[in-house]
Amino acid sequence: MTERQQAILVAIIEQYAEIAAPVGSVTLAKLFGVSSATIRSEMAKLE
Secondary structure (H helix, E strand, O other): OOHHHHHHHHHHHHHHHHHOOOOOHHHHHHHHOOOHHHHHHHHHHHO
């Protein structure tokens, strides 16, 4: 797992814990300053 993938996973867990709802790629993209497609790609690698 890359550092970015680990950071994304941590962000997903933290966001989910805060809002108790699925976390979308657009939300994460804004946090990381990348495109939502990049986030989706990294999330797919985590599966």
